[in-house]
Amino acid sequence: MADHSLKGALGLTGPEACLAYYRDWAANYDSGFAEGMEYLLPAHVAAAFLGSGGAGPVLDVGAGTGLLAERLRGMGFHAPIDGVDFSPEMLARAAEKHVYRALVQADITRPLALPRQYRGIVSSGTFTAGHVGPEALPNLLDVAMPSAQVALSINRRVWTKAGFDRALDGLSQAGRIADLHLIEVEVYGAAAAAVDADHAADRALIALFRVT
Template identity: 35%
Template sequence: MSDKFLDKAYGLETPEATLDHYNQWAASYDAEIADNGYATPGRIAAALAEVQSDMSEPVLDFGCGTGLSGLALRRQGFQTIDGMEPSGEMLEQARAKGAYRHLTQIEVTETQPIAKGAYRLITGCGVLGTGAAPPAVFDMIMHALPQSGLFVFSYNDHALEDPAYTGKLNEWLDCSAARLLSREHGDHLPGIDLKSTVYVIEKS
């Protein structure tokens, strides 16, 4: 099974290639990234819990994958979690974990899969970055949030080196369309010596 999937994950260049890769990876995904110490889901859930006291408010786990981020949110005490994900195979793995209220399969070509104002709390764990969702998805999520909505997400080291991703965040912050509540660089996949920064931003 092994390292082939993780090794290739950061070189995917099209949404279609990404979808195919994750569909094929779904059955062995949890085991492979557990072997590499996947830390970001827990870090994102903890960061959201720092700024959100009402654990009953629904959270959208965008790009939920096999549901590891949903489990992490549950462990932090969040009670109502919905997931969206383009990979049907990954969604089957997520469904089996029982962490979600609703799971929705979305099309990679869909420009606005999140209804505007439907969620005040959105997480994106390892979703935005090279080999994953393009920078435009950042705008889509921010436009879907209501005023004072929170987006808690990660950029791994590959995304942090790409000005298309860091620039997208700065576009929102620099014009005060959003404000940065916290930022922490730490472990992502220690097994391959990859770190990530977890951000909490609030829409102005």
């Protein structure tokens, strides 16, 4: 039986493997992984988005079980939040929380069949090893309204390796995004050291920018 833990998730090698992994991980993602590792990243992204004046409607990218939308609601954010994820099992967990207006099953590495309607785009934990690379960024910009505020976490381990630095510079130089700045945060809390010493100290960059 597969070990459904962070270690396995970060070693995934393609979309089919990723989908299969989350099919089985969805049931204990919150109670096992997020609680066990004291997963702080959704709260950091929510705070960064709201701190930069983020407004709705919002699209939560790689919404998973809905932890980021829950944090936004917990911080008093009342505007509509839609979620997109390609795992139906993760989306089923998110739906149980009643924090989303709509949940859409789609692969974010392909153009999204959504109208250009979002004033905010957020994401936690989706741009990381074994998951999604910078090729998805233009698909997100295509559903954002002009001046939309974006807050995306990108794991430090893949920031340069997967080319997020170059992709965001390129989008800035092409005039597609503006006001790019980065906040570095811890992904997990102190409890993680006892669960997964290899990843307990992981850090992420939250890329904050506006769509032009």
